[in-house]
Amino acid sequence: MKSAYIMQKEIRESILTPKGFIWYILTSIILSVLSYLFLTNSELSLLDQGQMLYLIMNFITALGVLIGLVFGADAFAGEMERGTLEALLISPLNKMEIALGKLGAAVTNWGIIFVISLPYLFVVGKGGQNVLIGIVYLAVLGTLLAVIFSAFSMGLSARIKSMKNALITSFFLFLLAGSPIFLSTAIRGTWFGSILDFINPFADAINTFDSVVIDSQGFSYQAGRVAIICGYTLLSLWFLKRSLSKLEM
Amino acid sequence: MIINVENLIKNYDGHTALDGLNFGVDEGDIFGFLGPNGAGKTTTIRILTAIIKADSGNVLIDGHDVFKEPLAVKKIINALPESNGYYEWMTAQEYLGFFSHLYDEKQSIQESDKLLVDVGLRGKEKHLIRSYSRGMKQRLGIARALINKPKLLFLDEPTNGLDPKGRRDIHDLLIALNHKHGTTIFLSTHLLDDVERLCNKIAIINYGKIVRTGELDKMKGKGTIEDLFFLSTKEGAL
Numbered sequence: 001m002k003s004a005y006i007m008q009k010e011i012r013e014s015i016l017t018p019k020g021f022i023w024y025i026l027t028s029i030i031l032s033v034l035s036y037l038f039l040t041n042s043e044l045s046l047l048d049q050g051q052m053l054y055l056i057m058n059f060i061t062a063l064g065v066l067i068g069l070v071f072g073a074d075a076f077a078g079e080m081e082r083g084t085l086e087a088l089l090i091s092p093l094n095k096m097e098i099a100l101g102k103l104g105a106a107v108t109n110w111g112i113i114f115v116i117s118l119p120y121l122f123v124v125g126k127g128g129q130n131v132l133i134g135i136v137y138l139a140v141l142g143t144l145l146a147v148i149f150s151a152f153s154m155g156l157s158a159r160i161k162s163m164k165n166a167l168i169t170s171f172f173l174f175l176l177a178g179s180p181i182f183l184s185t186a187i188r189g190t191w192f193g194s195i196l197d198f199i200n201p202f203a204d205a206i207n208t209f210d211s212v213v214i215d216s217q218g219f220s221y222q223a224g225r226v227a228i229i230c231g232y233t234l235l236s237l238w239f240l241k242r243s244l245s246k247l248e249m
Numbered sequence: 250m251i252i253n254v255e256n257l258i259k260n261y262d263g264h265t266a267l268d269g270l271n272f273g274v275d276e277g278d279i280f281g282f283l284g285p286n287g288a289g290k291t292t293t294i295r296i297l298t299a300i301i302k303a304d305s306g307n308v309l310i311d312g313h314d315v316f317k318e319p320l321a322v323k324k325i326i327n328a329l330p331e332s333n334g335y336y337e338w339m340t341a342q343e344y345l346g347f348f349s350h351l352y353d354e355k356q357s358i359q360e361s362d363k364l365l366v367d368v369g370l371r372g373k374e375k376h377l378i379r380s381y382s383r384g385m386k387q388r389l390g391i392a393r394a395l396i397n398k399p400k401l402l403f404l405d406e407p408t409n410g411l412d413p414k415g416r417r418d419i420h421d422l423l424i425a426l427n428h429k430h431g432t433t434i435f436l437s438t439h440l441l442d443d444v445e446r447l448c449n450k451i452a453i454i455n456y457g458k459i460v461r462t463g464e465l466d467k468m469k470g471k472g473t474i475e476d477l478f479f480l481s482t483k484e485g486a487l
Contacts, residue, residue, distance in 0.1 A: 005350040009336070016338050083334025087393065089300045090330075091351040092323035248301045 002093045006101025010071075011108055023067055027113050031120040034059065038124055049128025050214045056124050057138050057209045060117045061145060062178070064110040065202060068146045069174055071106040072153025073166040075099070076247060081163055086249060095244040099158075103150055103240075110146035114139060134213040141205040141226070144233050148201055149174070151236035155243035177202035198225070201232040250309075251276045251401055251433050252297065257306035259292055259457075266292045267303070268457035274435060274450070276400075279427050281448035281465070282437040285482050289457040290437040291331060294403050297435070298328045311400060324352070327394040328403035331437075333386075337379035341365055341389050344378060345396060352397040361396075368392045369418055384415035391422065402426070403435045408443055420446050441474045453481040 015021060038052045047055075079085035088098055118135070125131035153170040160166045180188060180196050180203040187193045197203045204225040211217045252274035259267040267289050274280045284290050295301045297308060299319035308315040310322045336344060345361040365374050368388040373381070381389065387407065394402055404423075408416040424447065426432050438444060444451060444465070452462035460481045461468060469477055 002351055005347065009347055013336070013338060079334075083330070083332045084336060085334075086295075086300065086328075086330040087333060087348070087390075088351075090298050090323065090326075090328050091348065092320050092353075093351055094320070249295055 003097045003101035006098055007104035010102055010105030027116050031117055035120045035124050049125050053125035053134055054209055054213045058206055061142050061205055064113055064142045064146050065149045067109050068106050068150035069153045069170040072150040073157050073170050075102045075154040075157050077157040077161050077163040077166045106150035107146050130213045137212050144229050145205055148232045148236040151240040155240040158243040158247040201229045204228050251311050253309040255307040258304045260304055266457055272452045272459050272462050276433055277431050278450050279434045279448045281444040281451035284454035288454045294405050294437055298403055326401045327397055327399040329390045329394045329407055331405040333390045335378045335386055339378055340375050342374045348393050348396050364392045384411050401433045405437045445474050455482045
């Protein structure tokens with residue numbers, strides 16, 4: 001219950017301070033530009049609706065992960081640097097309650113980004129197949145990814161105790177997660193590429209969107225990748241719990 | 250005894266912060282905890298308020314073991330840390346409201362306003378904290394530390410950086426709190442006139458050990474508190 005008050009405080013902070021609000025504005029601007037290009041640019045408009053939708057979904061997922069990382073890195077190290085953490089730790093709630101409140105706020109921020117993106121998804125995907133099921137997959141997998149990356153970043157924030165260093169390490173994690181995207185199709189086709197793709201939660205989500213939206217494949221094709229993402233969610237929460245036990249002022 | 254500390258040891262990366270600390274504080278005391286910078290004052294407060302764990306030793310707060318029942322301890326204590334930060338985007342009223350929820354103290358706006366009046370922030374309840382001066386923030390910190398009507402209040406250098414009037418006001422506030430509500434105050438400071446004005450008992454810590462403890466008047470004898478401090482911490486200042 002007390003986690004709810006922490007979450008409420010964090011969400012208010014996101015809305016009332018530039019820290020979070022800038023993300024919403026940025027999301028709207030970038031989605032507007034992307035959608036406009038998809039619909040008006042002569043080359044991009046040659047893509048079919050499914051491919052456009054898939055690309056926008058990738059972008060929204062990446063943004064959700066990025067926001068999770070930033071909020072996670074700020075969670076403990078940022079409060080420590082601003083001198084506000086000690087008053088929270090003196091209060092009669094345990095560290096996990098504080099972390100869950102902050103995690104809830106990070107996921108809510110992802111939720112806000114998702115809601116902002118809905119009209120764009122409908123406009124870009126209009127007339128194409130699998131729009132609704134694609135959006136459902138985006139909601140579920142995006143939420144799980146927001147939990148995974150926020151919790152990892154929050155754990156790092158509790159261990160490293162420096163917001164700058166926690167943020168740098170988290171960004172490195174983000175690049176590592178996105179690395180399969182930068183690999184050539186040939187490398188991705190090898191056993192090495194396939195393993196890298198399979199064990200990477202971000203790539204798993206992207207490949208699931210591809211499979212659902214473009215290839216119109218059913219859940220049985222996605223189950224393995226979804227299970228991996230669920231596994232990472234549990235792993236990230238375990239990592240957060242372990243990191244909190246090491247949190248000292 | 251409201252605080253009973255036995256053989257407390259804490260090491261940080263090979264450096265001994267507390268080296269077998271022993272002392273006790275009686276209920277109703279204003280207890281001065283003195284020592285040079287780096288002597289172990291803040292570490293002691295952080296252990297006593299269940300923020301960090303000691304490597305070994307025992308701490309009882311009002312009969313509760315700090316290491317085994319941290320939540321029970323946190324409900325009856327509160328503290329103002331040395332470098333307390335604030336959610337500057339909140340108003341003072343919102344700030345107290347937030348912390349009262351964490352303590353399950355369903356404080357009405359009138360109650361938190363009264364607390365703000367008590368610490369001298371009348372008329373500033375709805376101002377953003379970012380517009381507050383350092384002294385006003387310190388008063389707000391004390392109001393936050395009183396939100397759960399604590400039996401035991403830890404203050405770490407509460408008058409640091411305040412002008413003489415600000416310091417005098419904080420002194421008056423603490424004396425009133427102790428006399429009216431019987432709140433035990435554990436005051437960590439290196440400002441000797443704060444101790445002289447407020448405390449009935451003191452302990453002097455140096456290199457992580459208590460070098461002297463007892464009633465202030467008896468310990469001073471005919472000398473001054475400065476003599477007592479410098480004699481006790483001759484080689485301790487860092």
